[in-house]
Amino acid sequence: MNKITGYAAFLAGFFILLGGIHPSSAAAAGNYTAKVQANSLNVRSEPAAGSSVKGSLRNGVLVTVTDEDHGWLKVQAGNTSGWVAGYYLKKINGSGQASGSSGSVATNVKTSTSGGSSTKATVIANSLRIRGGPGTHYKVLGSLQSHDSVTIIQRQNGWIQIRTVNGETGWVAEQYIRSGSSKSSTVRSSGGGLSGKLIVIDPGHGGSDPGMLGTTYNTMEKDLNLQTAIYVRDDLKSRGARVEMTRTRNNQKPSLGQRVQFSDALGADAFVSIHYNSSPKKVSGTLTFFYSEADDLLLARAIENRLGQGIGLKSNGLSFGDYRVLRGNPLPAALIELGFLTNPADEAIVRKASYQKKAAKAIADGLADYFRR
Known part of the structure; x- marks a missing residue:
């Protein structure tokens, strides 16, 4: 079996999906609060610069963002509702954390450990990020390459805590790991030049x-x-x-x-x-x-x-x-x-x-x- 089958299958599935995508704007996942960063921000009836102006918002006003369309954000502020240019808003702490935040509270977590004996596994993606916790919002500690071998410590909701041959630990997405050993792994740091990035x-x-x-x-x-x-x-x-x-x-x-x-x-x-x-x-x-x-x-x-x-x-x-x-x-x-x-x-x-x-x-x-x- 080809060791990068999972990676290849992902790519194939992604590009097959592209051919059948129906035109639609992608809305933000959940509402959030943002602050106006302009002296006067026009609120428009549609997500387009040529659409009619329904009102305006002053600098510092807090709005609720409910939708997105190619850089335009739909907002609600009091009785004013409409579309504004997204780069004049800045997200603040509210219903969601900003990208890169380090904290998360897990609920109803199902965790299993590998028991008394260590389980070896092999990376099947060309490049796999190692994170500080079981989720994409945790800090990236480094990465592994295809065929690298790791030891499984525990599993948690689609994530696996692993140990590299260098003794470093972290979390990786479970679908890019397959049980069984391969060559030794070396964590690549996020520094350096373009080679291999x-x-x-x-x-x-x-x-x-x-x-x-x-x-x-x-x-x-x-x-x-x-x-x-x-x-x-x-x-x-x-x-x-x-x-x-x-x-x-x-x-x-x-x-x-x-x-x-x-x-x-x-x-x-x-x-x-x-x-x-x-x-x-x-x-x-x-x-x-x-x-x-x-x-x-x-x-x-x-x-x-x-x-x-x-x-x-x-x-x-x-x-x-x-x-x-x-x-x-x-x-x-x-x-x-x-x-x-x-x-x-x-x-x-x-x-x-x-x-x-x-x-x-x-x-x-x-x-x-x-x-x-």
Whole structure:
């Protein structure tokens, strides 16, 4: 039996699923509270910049977020209800913990131990994250590679506490472990260069969702996202990184939740989502988003620093972004907007392969800087 069958089956199932996905926006898992981070934030009737304004919210106002649609959040504040741009809100402590939080209270936990004799097991995923506890919200301690051998200590609700041959302990997802020994394991730390790192590149939109349409040349954002993502993938692979993409064809449209699940299940080291921007105002340049200051900011800053060194468009710096692919992602993640398709000059530039390749190199350079820190 092939030892990476589980990993291959996961990938096959994921991409088969993409072909049958029905167009739908992915809502956040449960309501939560957020604070307005703008002097005056327009509340609109639909999740689109051109929709009618129903009212406005002042800086510091607390709102309840009930839904999400590609960066727009549906909110309720008193008698005011409607859609707002997500990057003007910041989640606060409430019904859910922010990504990267270290605490969790377990209830009705079923635990079993391996008894008197130790049970050996083998990793069947290409890369498997070791966490500090039985859940994706716990801190990542390191990772294991395919065929690595571990000792099972106990099982708990789909997670296994393991011990490596180095004597280090932690928790891994049960479905990526199979009973039986293989070669000795060595935990890879999260530092170092690109070589051996597993990076998920997410070309935004796809399928029936074209994203933004350029206002001058009718450039379709989903096409630019995919082509740029392919350039990023090729650059990273040439430096020794392992790369997976959430979609590889323009007729695929994974949901936001599936994109997050894909990266987490693979035990990736980083996640980068590629997009092109739009605005009713005459603005130009790139913008790099992060969600968690603890997990995402360093990655976003490393990439933005490289984009700011010159790729043909100016960098507008870093911004908090309350996007599902960032908020729901347990690994370091960044979302990059590589130019405004509503700006004629930007659109003319970003359509060129030469610009996309420069942007891809800057992103790869930023990832290399991040892993060398």
